Amino acid sequence: MPEGHTLHRLAGQIETALAGRRTLSSSPQGRFADAARILDERTLTGATARGKHVLVAFEGLAEQVHVHLGLFGRWDVHEGVPPVVGQVRWRLAAADGSTSLDLRGPTACELLTPLEVDALLSRIGPDPLDPTATALDAEAVVLGSRRSIDVLLMDQSVIGGVGNVYRAEVLFRHGVDPATPGRQLGADRWRAMWDDLVVLMRDGVRSGRIDTVRPEHTPEAMGRDPRADDHGGEVYVYRRAGQPCLVCGTTVLTRVVAARNLFWCPECQSAGRVRG
DNA sequence: ATCCGATGTCAAT
DNA sequence: TTGACCTCGGATC
Numbered sequence: 001m002p003e004g005h006t007l008h009r010l011a012g013q014i015e016t017a018l019a020g021r022r023t024l025s026s027s028p029q030g031r032f033a034d035a036a037r038i039l040d041e042r043t044l045t046g047a048t049a050r051g052k053h054v055l056v057a058f059e060g061l062a063e064q065v066h067v068h069l070g071l072f073g074r075w076d077v078h079e080g081v082p083p084v085v086g087q088v089r090w091r092l093a094a095a096d097g098s099t100s101l102d103l104r105g106p107t108a109c110e111l112l113t114p115l116e117v118d119a120l121l122s123r124i125g126p127d128p129l130d131p132t133a134t135a136l137d138a139e140a141v142v143l144g145s146r147r148s149i150d151v152l153l154m155d156q157s158v159i160g161g162v163g164n165v166y167r168a169e170v171l172f173r174h175g176v177d178p179a180t181p182g183r184q185l186g187a188d189r190w191r192a193m194w195d196d197l198v199v200l201m202r203d204g205v206r207s208g209r210i211d212t213v214r215p216e217h218t219p220e221a222m223g224r225d226p227r228a229d230d231h232g233g234e235v236y237v238y239r240r241a242g243q244p245c246l247v248c249g250t251t252v253l254t255r256v257v258a259a260r261n262l263f264w265c266p267e268c269q270s271a272g273r274v275r276g
Numbered sequence: 277a278t279c280c281g282a283t284g285t286c287a288a289t
Numbered sequence: 290t291t292g293a294c295c296t297c298g299g300a301t302c
Contacts (some may be wrong), residue, residue, distance in 0.1 A: 002283060002284075003283050003284095005283095006283075052283095052284075052285095058302085068284080068285080069283095069284080069295095070284045070285065070294080071281095071283080071285080071294095071295080072281090072282060072284085072295065072296055072297070073281060073284085073285040073295070073296080074296080074297080086296075086297075087295090087296060087297090089295090102300060104296060104297080105294095105295040105296040105297075106295070106296095107284065107285065107286090107294075107295065108285095150300090154284095156284090156285085163283045163284075164282090164283055164284085166283085167283095210282095210283075215283090238283085259284085259291095260282095260283090260284085261280050261282095277301100277302080278300105278301085278302075279299105279300085279301075279302095280298100280299090280300080280301095281297105281298095281299090281300100282297095282298100284294105284295100284298105285293105285294095286294095287291105287292090287293085287301105288290105288291085288292080288293095289290080289291075289292095289293085
Protein backbone atom coordinates (compact mmCIF):
# COMPACT_ATOMS: atom_id res chain seq x y z
CA MET A 1 0.00 0.00 0.00
CA PRO A 2 0.87 3.56 -0.33
CA GLU A 3 4.18 4.99 0.75
CA GLY A 4 6.38 6.58 -1.91
CA HIS A 5 7.77 3.29 -3.20
CA THR A 6 4.24 2.13 -4.12
CA LEU A 7 3.61 5.19 -6.26
CA HIS A 8 6.97 5.06 -8.01
CA ARG A 9 6.39 1.40 -8.72
CA LEU A 10 2.95 2.15 -10.14
CA ALA A 11 4.26 4.98 -12.31
CA GLY A 12 6.84 2.56 -13.70
CA GLN A 13 4.22 -0.09 -14.35
CA ILE A 14 1.98 2.42 -16.12
CA GLU A 15 4.84 3.58 -18.31
CA THR A 16 5.86 0.05 -19.18
CA ALA A 17 2.36 -1.15 -19.95
CA LEU A 18 0.77 1.91 -21.50
CA ALA A 19 3.22 4.60 -22.66
CA GLY A 20 2.77 5.26 -26.35
CA ARG A 21 -0.44 3.26 -26.45
CA ARG A 22 -4.02 4.23 -27.06
CA THR A 23 -6.03 3.91 -23.87
CA LEU A 24 -9.61 3.76 -22.67
CA SER A 25 -10.80 5.62 -19.58
CA SER A 26 -14.00 5.26 -17.62
CA SER A 27 -15.34 5.89 -14.15
CA PRO A 28 -17.59 3.00 -13.12
CA GLN A 29 -18.14 4.62 -9.73
CA GLY A 30 -18.98 7.91 -11.44
CA ARG A 31 -17.02 10.56 -9.61
CA PHE A 32 -14.37 10.85 -12.34
CA ALA A 33 -16.79 10.50 -15.23
CA ASP A 34 -16.41 13.96 -16.79
CA ALA A 35 -12.63 13.71 -16.87
CA ALA A 36 -12.70 10.11 -18.05
CA ARG A 37 -14.71 11.22 -21.07
CA ILE A 38 -11.95 13.70 -21.93
CA LEU A 39 -9.23 11.06 -21.47
CA ASP A 40 -10.98 8.23 -23.27
CA GLU A 41 -9.30 7.05 -26.48
CA ARG A 42 -6.15 9.12 -25.86
CA THR A 43 -2.60 7.87 -26.16
CA LEU A 44 -0.82 7.85 -22.82
CA THR A 45 2.51 9.66 -22.99
CA GLY A 46 3.95 9.20 -19.51
CA ALA A 47 3.51 8.64 -15.78
CA THR A 48 5.72 10.14 -13.09
CA ALA A 49 5.81 9.91 -9.32
CA ARG A 50 6.96 12.50 -6.78
CA GLY A 51 6.60 11.67 -3.12
CA LYS A 52 3.23 9.95 -2.80
CA HIS A 53 1.76 11.64 -5.88
CA VAL A 54 1.45 10.30 -9.42
CA LEU A 55 0.91 12.35 -12.57
CA VAL A 56 -0.29 10.76 -15.79
CA ALA A 57 0.00 12.59 -19.11
CA PHE A 58 -1.86 12.05 -22.38
CA GLU A 59 -1.25 13.13 -25.93
CA GLY A 60 -2.90 16.38 -26.97
CA LEU A 61 -3.88 17.33 -23.42
CA ALA A 62 -2.11 19.99 -21.36
CA GLU A 63 -3.75 18.82 -18.16
CA GLN A 64 -2.42 15.77 -16.33
CA VAL A 65 -4.23 13.36 -14.08
CA HIS A 66 -3.12 13.77 -10.48
CA VAL A 67 -3.58 10.71 -8.27
CA HIS A 68 -2.99 10.49 -4.55
CA LEU A 69 -4.01 7.25 -2.87
CA GLY A 70 -4.34 8.65 0.63
CA LEU A 71 -4.51 6.19 3.49
CA PHE A 72 -6.59 3.47 1.88
CA GLY A 73 -6.64 4.10 -1.81
CA ARG A 74 -5.56 1.25 -4.06
CA TRP A 75 -4.44 1.05 -7.64
CA ASP A 76 -4.54 -2.48 -9.00
CA VAL A 77 -2.84 -3.51 -12.21
CA HIS A 78 -4.60 -6.30 -14.09
CA GLU A 79 -3.64 -8.44 -17.01
CA GLY A 80 -6.49 -8.05 -19.42
CA VAL A 81 -9.69 -6.24 -18.52
CA PRO A 82 -11.65 -8.09 -15.83
CA PRO A 83 -15.25 -7.24 -14.87
CA VAL A 84 -15.55 -4.28 -12.52
CA VAL A 85 -15.81 -5.27 -8.87
CA GLY A 86 -16.67 -2.79 -6.10
CA GLN A 87 -16.05 0.93 -6.32
CA VAL A 88 -13.73 1.84 -9.17
CA ARG A 89 -13.13 5.58 -9.51
CA TRP A 90 -11.00 5.35 -12.63
CA ARG A 91 -10.48 2.43 -14.92
CA LEU A 92 -7.59 2.98 -17.32
CA ALA A 93 -7.06 0.28 -19.90
CA ALA A 94 -4.95 -0.36 -22.94
CA ALA A 95 -7.24 -0.10 -25.96
CA ASP A 96 -6.01 -3.52 -27.10
CA GLY A 97 -7.24 -5.05 -23.84
CA SER A 98 -3.83 -6.25 -22.73
CA THR A 99 -3.67 -4.35 -19.43
CA SER A 100 -5.96 -2.37 -17.14
CA LEU A 101 -5.66 -0.39 -13.92
CA ASP A 102 -8.42 0.09 -11.34
CA LEU A 103 -8.15 3.04 -8.98
CA ARG A 104 -10.24 2.88 -5.79
CA GLY A 105 -10.70 5.18 -2.85
CA PRO A 106 -8.11 7.80 -3.75
CA THR A 107 -7.80 11.06 -1.85
CA ALA A 108 -7.14 12.75 -5.19
CA CYS A 109 -8.02 11.81 -8.74
CA GLU A 110 -8.31 14.98 -10.76
CA LEU A 111 -7.17 16.83 -13.85
CA LEU A 112 -4.58 19.52 -13.09
CA THR A 113 -3.51 22.35 -15.35
CA PRO A 114 0.25 22.82 -15.92
CA LEU A 115 0.16 25.67 -13.40
CA GLU A 116 -1.51 23.47 -10.81
CA VAL A 117 1.03 20.72 -11.48
CA ASP A 118 3.85 23.19 -10.82
CA ALA A 119 2.20 24.28 -7.58
CA LEU A 120 1.82 20.67 -6.49
CA LEU A 121 5.43 19.73 -7.25
CA SER A 122 6.75 22.82 -5.53
CA ARG A 123 5.21 21.83 -2.21
CA ILE A 124 6.70 18.31 -2.19
CA GLY A 125 10.05 18.04 -0.43
CA PRO A 126 13.03 16.13 -1.82
CA ASP A 127 12.12 12.52 -2.55
CA PRO A 128 14.66 9.78 -1.78
CA LEU A 129 13.43 8.03 -4.94
CA ASP A 130 14.21 11.05 -7.10
CA PRO A 131 17.66 10.40 -8.59
CA THR A 132 18.36 14.13 -8.70
CA ALA A 133 17.61 14.67 -4.98
CA THR A 134 20.26 14.49 -2.26
CA ALA A 135 20.44 14.60 1.52
CA LEU A 136 21.62 18.20 1.22
CA ASP A 137 18.29 19.27 -0.27
CA ALA A 138 16.52 18.74 3.07
CA GLU A 139 19.49 19.12 5.38
CA ALA A 140 19.12 22.79 6.31
CA VAL A 141 15.46 22.34 7.20
CA VAL A 142 15.95 19.14 9.19
CA LEU A 143 19.08 20.17 11.07
CA GLY A 144 17.68 23.63 11.79
CA SER A 145 14.33 22.48 13.13
CA ARG A 146 13.11 22.37 16.69
CA ARG A 147 10.49 19.82 15.63
CA SER A 148 11.29 16.21 16.42
CA ILE A 149 12.61 13.88 13.75
CA ASP A 150 9.54 11.62 13.95
CA VAL A 151 7.41 14.61 12.95
CA LEU A 152 9.84 15.88 10.30
CA LEU A 153 9.98 12.50 8.56
CA MET A 154 6.20 12.58 8.06
CA ASP A 155 6.12 16.15 6.75
CA GLN A 156 5.84 15.77 2.98
CA SER A 157 7.13 19.28 2.40
CA VAL A 158 10.35 18.35 4.20
CA ILE A 159 10.87 14.87 2.69
CA GLY A 160 8.60 13.47 -0.01
CA GLY A 161 7.40 9.89 0.04
CA VAL A 162 8.28 8.66 3.53
CA GLY A 163 5.26 7.25 5.37
CA ASN A 164 4.54 5.61 8.68
CA VAL A 165 6.40 2.35 8.03
CA TYR A 166 9.60 3.87 6.66
CA ARG A 167 9.53 6.46 9.47
CA ALA A 168 9.51 3.86 12.23
CA GLU A 169 11.97 1.58 10.50
CA VAL A 170 14.60 4.12 9.50
CA LEU A 171 14.60 5.53 13.05
CA PHE A 172 15.12 2.02 14.39
CA ARG A 173 17.86 1.14 11.92
CA HIS A 174 19.80 4.22 12.98
CA GLY A 175 19.17 3.82 16.70
CA VAL A 176 17.55 7.26 16.83
CA ASP A 177 15.19 8.26 19.64
CA PRO A 178 12.07 9.40 17.75
CA ALA A 179 11.74 12.49 19.97
CA THR A 180 15.14 13.85 18.93
CA PRO A 181 14.80 17.42 17.68
CA GLY A 182 16.08 17.88 14.11
CA ARG A 183 18.64 20.39 15.31
CA GLN A 184 20.14 17.76 17.64
CA LEU A 185 20.36 15.03 15.03
CA GLY A 186 23.74 15.90 13.53
CA ALA A 187 24.69 16.01 9.85
CA ASP A 188 26.35 12.60 9.77
CA ARG A 189 23.34 10.84 11.16
CA TRP A 190 20.93 12.74 8.93
CA ARG A 191 22.95 11.86 5.84
CA ALA A 192 23.15 8.21 6.85
CA MET A 193 19.39 8.13 7.35
CA TRP A 194 18.76 9.73 3.95
CA ASP A 195 21.12 7.29 2.23
CA ASP A 196 19.37 4.43 3.97
CA LEU A 197 15.95 5.68 2.84
CA VAL A 198 17.25 5.73 -0.73
CA VAL A 199 18.35 2.10 -0.44
CA LEU A 200 15.23 0.90 1.41
CA MET A 201 12.77 2.70 -0.83
CA ARG A 202 14.48 1.61 -4.05
CA ASP A 203 14.28 -1.92 -2.78
CA GLY A 204 10.59 -1.30 -2.07
CA VAL A 205 10.01 -0.16 -5.66
CA ARG A 206 11.65 -3.33 -6.91
CA SER A 207 9.82 -5.74 -4.59
CA GLY A 208 6.52 -3.96 -3.98
CA ARG A 209 6.89 -4.42 -0.22
CA ILE A 210 8.75 -2.89 2.69
CA ASP A 211 11.60 -4.98 4.02
CA THR A 212 13.92 -3.34 6.49
CA VAL A 213 15.40 -6.18 8.54
CA ARG A 214 19.13 -6.71 8.09
CA PRO A 215 20.35 -10.20 7.13
CA GLU A 216 21.62 -10.95 10.63
CA HIS A 217 18.16 -10.33 12.13
CA THR A 218 15.96 -12.15 9.64
CA PRO A 219 13.69 -14.94 10.85
CA GLU A 220 16.01 -17.46 9.21
CA ALA A 221 19.07 -16.06 11.00
CA MET A 222 17.28 -15.81 14.37
CA GLY A 223 15.21 -18.99 14.19
CA ARG A 224 11.89 -17.08 14.35
CA ASP A 225 8.67 -17.90 12.54
CA PRO A 226 8.57 -15.49 9.59
CA ARG A 227 4.77 -15.44 9.61
CA ALA A 228 4.71 -14.12 13.17
CA ASP A 229 4.83 -10.50 12.03
CA ASP A 230 3.84 -10.64 8.42
CA HIS A 231 2.66 -7.24 7.20
CA GLY A 232 3.67 -7.94 3.63
CA GLY A 233 7.28 -7.30 4.53
CA GLU A 234 9.79 -7.99 7.26
CA VAL A 235 10.17 -5.08 9.69
CA TYR A 236 11.77 -4.32 13.07
CA VAL A 237 9.16 -2.31 14.96
CA TYR A 238 6.23 -1.28 12.76
CA ARG A 239 2.99 -2.65 14.27
CA ARG A 240 4.97 -4.72 16.78
CA ALA A 241 3.86 -2.88 19.93
CA GLY A 242 4.00 -5.12 22.99
CA GLN A 243 6.24 -7.65 21.28
CA PRO A 244 9.93 -8.10 22.05
CA CYS A 245 12.44 -6.10 20.01
CA LEU A 246 14.03 -8.38 17.41
CA VAL A 247 17.49 -7.19 18.46
CA CYS A 248 17.43 -6.73 22.26
CA GLY A 249 14.16 -8.25 23.45
CA THR A 250 12.86 -5.04 25.09
CA THR A 251 9.14 -4.48 24.61
CA VAL A 252 8.37 -2.35 21.56
CA LEU A 253 6.37 0.79 22.44
CA THR A 254 3.80 2.81 20.52
CA ARG A 255 2.27 6.26 20.71
CA VAL A 256 0.58 8.65 18.33
CA VAL A 257 2.94 11.14 16.67
CA ALA A 258 1.92 13.37 13.76
CA ALA A 259 -1.52 11.70 13.84
CA ARG A 260 -0.11 8.22 13.20
CA ASN A 261 0.94 5.32 15.38
CA LEU A 262 4.67 5.44 15.92
CA PHE A 263 6.51 2.28 17.02
CA TRP A 264 9.98 2.15 18.56
CA CYS A 265 12.33 0.25 20.84
CA PRO A 266 13.25 2.41 23.84
CA GLU A 267 16.43 0.41 24.40
CA CYS A 268 17.90 0.32 20.89
CA GLN A 269 16.80 3.85 20.01
CA SER A 270 18.68 6.06 22.44
CA ALA A 271 20.75 8.21 20.08
CA GLY A 272 19.86 11.87 20.51
CA ARG A 273 17.87 11.22 23.68
CA VAL A 274 17.65 14.23 25.93
CA ARG A 275 18.89 13.50 29.46
CA GLY A 276 17.26 14.64 32.68
C1' DA B 277 -23.88 -8.84 10.17
C1' DT B 278 -21.02 -5.36 12.09
C1' DC B 279 -16.96 -3.06 13.73
C1' DC B 280 -12.58 -1.37 13.26
C1' DG B 281 -8.22 -0.15 11.59
C1' DA B 282 -5.13 1.13 7.73
C1' DT B 283 1.63 2.23 4.60
C1' DG B 284 -2.65 9.89 4.24
C1' DT B 285 -3.94 14.65 4.11
C1' DC B 286 -6.65 18.72 4.69
C1' DA B 287 -9.91 21.97 6.72
C1' DA B 288 -12.11 23.62 10.62
C1' DT B 289 -11.68 24.74 15.45
C1' DT C 290 -6.27 18.91 18.15
C1' DT C 291 -10.25 16.95 15.98
C1' DG C 292 -13.19 15.43 12.26
C1' DA C 293 -13.99 14.39 7.55
C1' DC C 294 -13.09 11.78 3.52
C1' DC C 295 -12.18 7.67 0.46
C1' DT C 296 -12.84 1.74 0.44
C1' DC C 297 -11.67 -2.72 1.74
C1' DG C 298 -10.68 -6.75 4.51
C1' DG C 299 -9.85 -9.03 8.80
C1' DA C 300 -11.51 -9.70 13.40
C1' DT C 301 -15.38 -10.29 16.14
C1' DC C 302 -20.15 -11.38 17.24
